[in-house]
Amino acid sequence: MDEIIERIEKELRESGKKSSRTRRKVIEVFFSCGGHLSVEDLYREVKQRYPDIGYVTVYRTLKVLEELGYATSLDVGDGSTRFETALRQHHDHLICTVCGRIYEFFEPEIEVLQNLVARKNDFRILDHTLHIFGICKECQK
Amino acid sequence: MDEIIERIEKELRESGKKSSRTRRKVIEVFFSCGGHLSVEDLYREVKQRYPDIGYVTVYRTLKVLEELGYATSLDVGDGSTRFETALRQHHDHLICTVCGRIYEFFEPEIEVLQNLVARKNDFRILDHTLHIFGICKECQK
């Protein structure tokens, strides 16, 4: 956990940026939360522990993390952009339209087929998002 | 083409709404354009032929079409929501991040695998979106 933050701070310094206490705190909270947070969500979490940190700093920190590849933004269709840590393996999402919960899955065969489709269309894949919307186990009860 | 509009107008009337000349014009333009249009895009198209029609009407007409299932909204990550006609078979998208062009594809095996994933997770699928971002054939040259 600390190693990751160290690595990020190092990368920041190497790219001519400064490593600030404030940003470090935001990064800490982000990685400790885990989930699929909107800027607003993370801001609320940060505010609890560090009341002096402002919304814009949280917003900018997420942008920085995204640029460095440590966070990924994802649009679940609820109006606000969510961010998740990009430390784990690539995965796709099952999004419950009732409770809003987001589940993750990884299906290698789908990945393979996507590459196939891309090749057929002479398309060079940079990224992809697969969102399956529906009703989760809990909400079906 | 006219049949479709007739059908839509009929459905509208049946659900207690009125069929107006203005909305009909917007619907005509929408179906004649085809593509993946933002509200703004369609508004511009409509404005050319019918200068008196306002933005809000275009916006609301797209909403109505979406409710009835004749249009589908899609988020390609460029900040504005796109709408496409929902008359053709379901398909997914290849989105060129260079030129913004959107290509469509349908891969039955991916659909099957998605159902499999859903079943494994006791998830009842309502909808899904698969967007592959990358560089299209044209832009690779």
Place this chain on the structure above:
DNA sequence: GATTAAATTGAAATTCTTTTTCAGAATAGT
């Protein structure tokens, strides 16, 4: 054709999220 109730329209205003601006504070390098 006139009458009436309800839906539709366009412009403006509002909401909500994302992004920029700017002056002051913090940081890194000398």
Place this chain on the structure above:
DNA sequence: ACTATTCTGAAAAAGAATTTCAATTTAATC
């Protein structure tokens, strides 16, 4: 310590989606 640059927070701006409201249009009835 000194200086240049980055970072921060608040406020403002930008941008898209949505609502409000008075005037108009439409559908149904007389």
